[in-house]
Amino acid sequence: ADKLPNVMILATGGTIAGTGATSTTTVGYTAAKIGVERLIEAVPELQKVAQVKGEQVFQIASENMNNEHWLKLAKRVNEVLKKSDVDGVVITHGTDTIEETAYFLNLVVKSKKPVVIVGAMRPATAISADGPINLYNAVALAGSKEAVGQGVLVSLNDEIQGARDVTKTNTITGHTFRAPELGSLGYMVSGQAKFYRSSTRKHTSETEFDVSRLETLPAVDIAYGTANANTLAIDAFAAAGDAGIVYAGTGDGSLSTAVRARLTELRQQGIHINRSSRTGNGPTVRGGENDDDKTDFTVSDTLTPQKARILLMLALTKTKDSKEIQRMFYTY
Numbered sequence: 001a002d003k004l005p006n007v008m009i010l011a012t013g014g015t016i017a018g019t020g021a022t023s024t025t026t027v028g029y030t031a032a033k034i035g036v037e038r039l040i041e042a043v044p045e046l047q048k049v050a051q052v053k054g055e056q057v058f059q060i061a062s063e064n065m066n067n068e069h070w071l072k073l074a075k076r077v078n079e080v081l082k083k084s085d086v087d088g089v090v091i092t093h094g095t096d097t098i099e100e101t102a103y104f105l106n107l108v109v110k111s112k113k114p115v116v117i118v119g120a121m122r123p124a125t126a127i128s129a130d131g132p133i134n135l136y137n138a139v140a141l142a143g144s145k146e147a148v149g150q151g152v153l154v155s156l157n158d159e160i161q162g163a164r165d166v167t168k169t170n171t172i173t174g175h176t177f178r179a180p181e182l183g184s185l186g187y188m189v190s191g192q193a194k195f196y197r198s199s200t201r202k203h204t205s206e207t208e209f210d211v212s213r214l215e216t217l218p219a220v221d222i223a224y225g226t227a228n229a230n231t232l233a234i235d236a237f238a239a240a241g242d243a244g245i246v247y248a249g250t251g252d253g254s255l256s257t258a259v260r261a262r263l264t265e266l267r268q269q270g271i272h273i274n275r276s277s278r279t280g281n282g283p284t285v286r287g288g289e290n291d292d293d294k295t296d297f298t299v300s301d302t303l304t305p306q307k308a309r310i311l312l313m314l315a316l317t318k319t320k321d322s323k324e325i326q327r328m329f330y331t332y
């Protein structure tokens with residue numbers, strides 16, 4: 001038999017490590033309670049697919065994830081993947097921001113080795129908890145040849161999703177992670193990775209971003225467009241000194257007259273403005289709902305506002321030039 005791959009599990013918390021009052025508590029439990037060793041012990045089947053080691057990087061519910069956690073995690077992933085005796089990494093993570101961490105790492109991990117992020121929708125104490133099978137699949141995927149060079153992956157519910165396009169689509173159910181129109185990448189079938197497609201966008205070892213010397217990221221916040229839209233949020237972001245604002249516009253990133261006027265002023269003051277969409281699908285098209293050349297805004301293309309925020313933060317670590325930043329939005 002072939003030697004088993006070496007997979008390092010980096011644990012960060014979430015519902016996969018959560019505990020509830022009773023076996024039927026599937027909502028209203030406490031996330032981030034169980035340590036990585038117990039997560040591994042709970043799934044003896046892991047030993048059949050990989051040699052696993054665990055490390056607790058932090059222990060949080062993922063709604064508390066912040067830029068500093070991301071930098072710490074990214075640096076640790078890069079260190080671990082440099083070791084010749086590590087074939088892949090699994091990160092256990094809360095599901096609420098899993099797609100953001102996945103996309104951040106997809107842009108800053110400097111390795112072709114598999115990185116798989118996994119979570120659970122039910123706490124470890126629930127009947128039919130999904131954490132153990134999800135962890136088993138994630139470890140099998142991280143140790144597989146198929147996952148090499150695919151960028152950062154998210155796996156729950158027997159599915160393989162790509163970091164760029166995956167999003168949480170349902171608040172409570174197990175089938176919540178989807179890439180609604182661009183599609184998932186494949187399936188985990190009895191522990192075997194089956195890929196059917198991959199993103200055409202650059203990732204991991206092919207990106208221009210380097211977090212190895214960064215201690216902080218530029219401040220970027222998101223304002224949400226609605227009917228009766230006002231400028232209160234964007235005014236506050238500007239007053240707080242944000243380097244960039246992502247505007248989750250209506251439809252194809254459309255902006256009310258008042259919001260457009262204020263964002264145009266803020267751009268002239270040096271704040272970078274990225275136009276995105278609250279719809280969750282489709283490209284926000286340059287020059288469509290706004291004269292972006294004239295206002296010097298960028299558009300998010302098909303990135304959701306929460307992922308546009310990540311790319312804009314990283315872009316601002318490299319350049320202040322909107323043309324360059326727009327190129328990055330069409331590259332990653």
Ligand SMILES: NC(=O)C[C@H](N)C(=O)O
Binds near residue numbers: 096119122
């Ligand atoms: N299912 C989950 O993991 C939700 C939890 N609030 C978290 O993101 O940590």
